Amino acid sequence: MRWRRLTRNRLSFGALCVILAVTLTSLLAPWVAPYDPDNPDAEATLASVSMRHPLGTDVYGRDQLSRVIHAGRIDLLVALCATAIALTLGSALGAGAGYRGGWVDQLVMRSVDAIMAFPAFILAMAITAALGNSIANVVAAIAITHVPIYTRLIRGEMLRVRETEYAEAARTVGNRPHQIVLYHLLPNCVPPLVVQATLAMGFAILTVAALSFIGLGIHPPQSEWGQMTAEGAGYVVSGEWWLVLFPGFAIMLTVLAFNLVGDTLRDLLDPRMRGVR
Amino acid sequence: MTDLLEVRDLTVHFDTEAGLVEAVDGVTFNVRSGEILGVVGESGSGKSVTALALLRLIRPPGRIVQGAVVFEGTDLVGLSEDEMRAVRGTRIAMVFQSPRTALNPVLTVGRQISRLFELHQGASRAEGRTRTIGMLKLVGISEPERRARQYAHQLSGGMCQRVMIAMALATSPRLLLADEPTTGLDVSIAAQILELLRDLGRRTGASILLITHDLGVVAEVCDRVAVMHAGQIVEVGAVRAIFARPLHPYTQALVRSIPRIDRDVTMEPIPGIVPSLLAPPPGCRYADRCPRVLDVCRRDRPAPRAAAPDHEVACHAAEVEDAPARG
Amino acid sequence: MGFGRYVLQRLLLVIPTLFGVTLIAFTLTYLLPGNPALVKAGALATPEHVAEIERRMGLDRPVPVQYWRYVTGLLRGDLGESSSTGRPVLEDFRQRIPATLELTLASLIVAVAIGIPFGVLSAVHRDTVLDHLSRLLGVGGVAMPSFWTGLLLLYVFFYLLGVAPAPLGRIAADVTPPTRILGLYVVDALLTANGTALVSSLHHLMLPALTLGFAVMAPLTRMVRATMLEILESDYVTAAWAAGLPRRRVIYGDALRNALIPVITLLGVIFGFLMAGNVVVEMVFAWPGLGHYAVTSLMTKDPGPIQSFVLFVAVMYVLVNLGVDLLYGLADPRIRLR
Numbered sequence: 001m002r003w004r005r006l007t008r009n010r011l012s013f014g015a016l017c018v019i020l021a022v023t024l025t026s027l028l029a030p031w032v033a034p035y036d037p038d039n040p041d042a043e044a045t046l047a048s049v050s051m052r053h054p055l056g057t058d059v060y061g062r063d064q065l066s067r068v069i070h071a072g073r074i075d076l077l078v079a080l081c082a083t084a085i086a087l088t089l090g091s092a093l094g095a096g097a098g099y100r101g102g103w104v105d106q107l108v109m110r111s112v113d114a115i116m117a118f119p120a121f122i123l124a125m126a127i128t129a130a131l132g133n134s135i136a137n138v139v140a141a142i143a144i145t146h147v148p149i150y151t152r153l154i155r156g157e158m159l160r161v162r163e164t165e166y167a168e169a170a171r172t173v174g175n176r177p178h179q180i181v182l183y184h185l186l187p188n189c190v191p192p193l194v195v196q197a198t199l200a201m202g203f204a205i206l207t208v209a210a211l212s213f214i215g216l217g218i219h220p221p222q223s224e225w226g227q228m229t230a231e232g233a234g235y236v237v238s239g240e241w242w243l244v245l246f247p248g249f250a251i252m253l254t255v256l257a258f259n260l261v262g263d264t265l266r267d268l269l270d271p272r273m274r275g276v277r
Numbered sequence: 278m279t280d281l282l283e284v285r286d287l288t289v290h291f292d293t294e295a296g297l298v299e300a301v302d303g304v305t306f307n308v309r310s311g312e313i314l315g316v317v318g319e320s321g322s323g324k325s326v327t328a329l330a331l332l333r334l335i336r337p338p339g340r341i342v343q344g345a346v347v348f349e350g351t352d353l354v355g356l357s358e359d360e361m362r363a364v365r366g367t368r369i370a371m372v373f374q375s376p377r378t379a380l381n382p383v384l385t386v387g388r389q390i391s392r393l394f395e396l397h398q399g400a401s402r403a404e405g406r407t408r409t410i411g412m413l414k415l416v417g418i419s420e421p422e423r424r425a426r427q428y429a430h431q432l433s434g435g436m437c438q439r440v441m442i443a444m445a446l447a448t449s450p451r452l453l454l455a456d457e458p459t460t461g462l463d464v465s466i467a468a469q470i471l472e473l474l475r476d477l478g479r480r481t482g483a484s485i486l487l488i489t490h491d492l493g494v495v496a497e498v499c500d501r502v503a504v505m506h507a508g509q510i511v512e513v514g515a516v517r518a519i520f521a522r523p524l525h526p527y528t529q530a531l532v533r534s535i536p537r538i539d540r541d542v543t544m545e546p547i548p549g550i551v552p553s554l555l556a557p558p559p560g561c562r563y564a565d566r567c568p569r570v571l572d573v574c575r576r577d578r579p580a581p582r583a584a585a586p587d588h589e590v591a592c593h594a595a596e597v598e599d600a601p602a603r604g
Numbered sequence: 605m606g607f608g609r610y611v612l613q614r615l616l617l618v619i620p621t622l623f624g625v626t627l628i629a630f631t632l633t634y635l636l637p638g639n640p641a642l643v644k645a646g647a648l649a650t651p652e653h654v655a656e657i658e659r660r661m662g663l664d665r666p667v668p669v670q671y672w673r674y675v676t677g678l679l680r681g682d683l684g685e686s687s688s689t690g691r692p693v694l695e696d697f698r699q700r701i702p703a704t705l706e707l708t709l710a711s712l713i714v715a716v717a718i719g720i721p722f723g724v725l726s727a728v729h730r731d732t733v734l735d736h737l738s739r740l741l742g743v744g745g746v747a748m749p750s751f752w753t754g755l756l757l758l759y760v761f762f763y764l765l766g767v768a769p770a771p772l773g774r775i776a777a778d779v780t781p782p783t784r785i786l787g788l789y790v791v792d793a794l795l796t797a798n799g800t801a802l803v804s805s806l807h808h809l810m811l812p813a814l815t816l817g818f819a820v821m822a823p824l825t826r827m828v829r830a831t832m833l834e835i836l837e838s839d840y841v842t843a844a845w846a847a848g849l850p851r852r853r854v855i856y857g858d859a860l861r862n863a864l865i866p867v868i869t870l871l872g873v874i875f876g877f878l879m880a881g882n883v884v885v886e887m888v889f890a891w892p893g894l895g896h897y898a899v900t901s902l903m904t905k906d907p908g909p910i911q912s913f914v915l916f917v918a919v920m921y922v923l924v925n926l927g928v929d930l931l932y933g934l935a936d937p938r939i940r941l942r
Contacts, residue, residue: 114624118918119876126914129902130632206749210884213751214899229752233888236759237770248752256747332846366848379839381858383937393847428937444847
């Protein structure tokens with residue numbers, strides 16, 4: 001019974017290490033990657049796993065390991081930006097809606113409901129298609145689909161805390177609304193926000209990968225894990241498995257790491273959100 | 278009067294993440310034919326666990342470490358699960374606390390009773406339904422046909438409890454385990470339920486093991502009472518004797534803490550809390566809260582001794598000095 | 605009557621949601637790069653001709669009017685035209701819906717048939733190898749991109765083992781599709797007793813359904829497990845056991861029945877995941893459904909279909925969620941008989 005707790009913690013610790021490792025490699029990509037990702041090696045086109053090219057090469061002879069490392073930058077960057085934007089925007093909207101109530105609340109909540117009426121990926125697809133293929137648009141699309149999560153979270157907290165005597169006391173003492181929000185209500189919100197943001201990183205990566213896979217979002221000359229998988233997709237039927245396995249595995253590993261850390265954070269920080277294990 | 282149930286040295290442990298919890302420790306008591314035995318104690322004293330252990334309903338991480346539960350001559354602890362199943366609901370039945378949560382929310386209450394008739398007595402659907410209506414009438418539910426088709430959330434707390442009792446008595450068990458049957462009920466409804474239990478007990482000749490934290494309930498319906506503290510039985514005897522002359526300091530404290538309307542007494546709460554059952558003290562578990570604690574109390578666990586015919590107490594101090602008669 | 609109010613409430617909520625959905629879809633269509641009139645008129649059209657078409661399409665009108673035209677057009681079934689097929693989008697939809705429907709249903713069956721028992725057994729045999737495996741798959745499954753799963757399955761079962769067909773569509777090239785009754789090849793083949801078509805279409809449906817089914821299985825298993833665990837601790841389960849019911853019957857009868865009710869609410873969310881996954885899986889396996897249509901149109905700079913597709917999916921999602929809510933209300937007597 002007791003070892004279960006330990007393995008859980010070791011698992012999450014491992015996950016945290018993975019996240020750090022992936023982030024560091026991405027940041028230091030130009031120095032960590034063994035080859036220039038865009039440099040073709042004419043002698044080794046479509047080569048399988050080997051000592052020279054640990055993850056193989058593609059049809060142009062580009063080293064896959066280097067490409068995976070470099071591609072990670074885009075994935076992480078997009079996920080991070082989208083999550084940061086969604087968190088800020090969503091929290092602001094949720095705080096406003098929860099605190100003001102009335103028509104502001106109604107407007108925000110109906111908008112959020114409308115966004116949530118779409119499956120997230122589908123909406124991201126539509127937004128990217130409408131705005132055009134670029135990293136910025138992908139970030140915007142993912143951010144928009146994630147805003148409702150934070151809006152609902154913060155609004156819920158707001159409504160809960162607004163009614164407490166805590167806030168009442170703060171009001172009577174003469175604190176102005178934004179002071180109450182910043183000093184009294186936000187600290188309560190930080191733990192669930194952190195949990196949600198961590199989990200959202202995983203979703204963001206999956207979304208950008210899937211979007212790029214179907215051709216929306218990141219396209220050559222930039223490389224991204226999903227886009228690399230799409231390039232390799234055609235070769236699976238003729239047996240060149242390494243082009244698909246490694247980028248996809250990179251996605252899975254990173255998303256898994258974020259999910260595990262997010263779950264552990266949830267257990268630690270916010271017992272209210274704890275489900276049955 | 279023969280002993281319907283003889284519990285000897287029953288011990289139940291729970292293997293939790295925090296450690297080994299000795300929830301029930303060496304519990305010994307008897308239930309006689311046709312009597313109502315009360316088991317009284319604070320929350321956490323192990324009363325419910327004892328009842329569940331009698332029916333072998335203890336699931337991992339809990340287990341019955343040792344002991345014998347001799348019911349009508351057979352030791353239930355040694356029976357297989359299949360054999361035990363034949364006992365449950367037919368010869369020994371149980372009524373649970375908080376009746377609403379003890380009833381399945383998605384089955385009609387009638388179905389929950391009638392299927393027991395089908396299961397234990399091989400009745401057909403129609404027969405089961407008829408007998409169910411009969412049982413509901415017996416426990417005092419008006420419009421039984423209509424009620425049988427309803428769900429637990431549509432009935433009041435008192436009615437749910439009556440349904441539970443109907444379920445338990447459906448197959449005329451010899452022993453009924455009632456775990457806090459009146460907790461959470463209105464005082465007047467609670468009185469009705471107790472009355473019902475006593476009445477049905479007399480009519481069917483069944484014995485009742487009534488678990489409660491309320492001495493008032495004990496005084497009302499029980500013939501004998503066992504007092505539990507921290508997983509151990511500290512005193513057993515006839516209700517009148519226990520109330521008139523409580524011997525164990527814990528029993529005395531319990532009796533003293535009953536509010537009285539006929540004279541002025543200062544209500545004295547019992548000091549301290551139930552000791553943690555994770556690493557229970559080696560000697561008497563009441564030692565830290567006891568006004569009459571002796572050195573020997575902390576070293577040796579007191580064994581139950583007969584202080585009078587049909588009155589046992591497990592206490593070092595009680596032997597040393599005669600408890601003052603209540604006056 | 606309690607339940608009547610519940611139904612009414614749900615129905616009323618749907619209307620503003622649908623309104624919001626059309627608003628968002630309209631905004632996105634409005635934002636599309638390029639001038640639809642130009643596209644329609646063709647590259648060689650004169651500016652006057654383009655202006656004429658603009659006027660006819662109402663593009664010179666104020667935004668609210670355009671929105672009104674948009675919505676009324678939708679209700680008429682006008683989803684625009686596809687420049688790559690040259691046909692109204694609605695027609696293209698009609699042709700491709702059965703493929704998506706078949707894949708969605710098959711994947712749902714896979715997810716439910718494997719996911720629910722897995723979750724139940726996982727809860728009943730807690731902390732055993734089975735439980736750990738299911739939790740591992742649950743956590744890992746959510747992290748695996750569905751296109752990756754599909755491609756890996758293709759590699760293993762097509763290239764390595766040769767038991768799966770090449771990803772070229774719904775049925776083998778040399779087999780004629782069964783007579784169209786519903787458009788679902790498997791069902792139609794069964795109904796027309798067409799053995800060859802049945803085998804071939806099942807064969808082709810196998811990998812896509814497994815891929816998509818696996819992708820949505822994880823949340824289902826997790827919820828079933830969590831709900832079962834909670835219920836197994838409940839008083840009425842112990843009470844049923846105490847009444848002499850065999851433990852098996854208590855678990856797979858009483859407990860499971862209670863556990864499945866909240867799972868119904870999850871079905872709506874799962875439908876959303878299925879639709880999202882559909883797009884990717886259809887691309888991997890060249891499955892000629894709606895998702896494939898929307899994406900390929902996009903690649904050929906034909907912007908209309910994707911927005912119509914997105915709108916269609918959203919409307920379906922809202923309706924499915926409504927249906928799920930109503931079903932839940934019927935299944936749970938605590939709501940049905942308030």
